[in-house]
């Protein structure tokens with residue numbers, strides 16, 4: 475019997491950000507990450523990754539990336555706080571629905587949101603009809619609905635979420651959620667970047683792949699324990715980075731996937 479899992483790492487466009495955003499130590503100016511009064515040479519482009527997991531019981535999409543609406547006029551589509559620190563860029567064929575259509579995938583069992591920041595949730599309204607359930611942690615939904623920060627409530631006004639409560643004890647805070655109740659796809663509570671951020675631990679045949687969600691920008695984040703410019707809680711972010719560093723050093727770790735790592739190219743992992 476073929477019990478393999480397939481993880482597609484997909485890029486749904488880019489964010490153009492100030493280089494102080496992913497790693498706070500690279501600028502002495504505490505507001506550099508906003509890009510205000512900063513030279514254009516400080517701009518970098520980072521990919522916006524989303525992940526499609528093919529599990530024998532159904533497909534799981536982790537995050538949604540930019541919607542097609544940013545292609546025409548992102549300033550019309552988003553309020554200022556949606557693009558001030560991170561400008562959306564989406565090329566032809568790069569939205570998640572266009573990529574799912576190309577892969578011939580018409581149905582998702584679950585959409586999982588690692589957190590509800592604009593670059594992770596923007597295409598939700600376009601892709602939600604593909605999915606049976608839309609999973610977001612109760613903590614994240616509560617904090618996103620309270621508004622503030624980089625949450626844009628208009629993006630989910632027509633969405634019915636399936637908020638979940640933790641049913642397992644994995645991760646740095648002993649809070650996890652086993653999606654198919656078979657131990658293979660586990661959502662891990664990783665607070666710090668946002669109040670209810672979630673990572674995804676995918677286990678099969680004695681090996682694993684880990685998706686960091688907002689907890690880490692790139693490999694440097696956990697290898698050097700580098701905090702980004704925007705954190706909801708410093709201590710919790712650091713604790714999560716230490717957990718990810720520990721996972722990265724395990725013999726059975728295939729890959730750790732950070733959402734905005736320029737070193738991570740689109741590829742497929744089968745294990």
Ligand SMILES: [Zn+2]
Pocket residue numbers: 589591667688
């Ligand atoms: Zn985020």
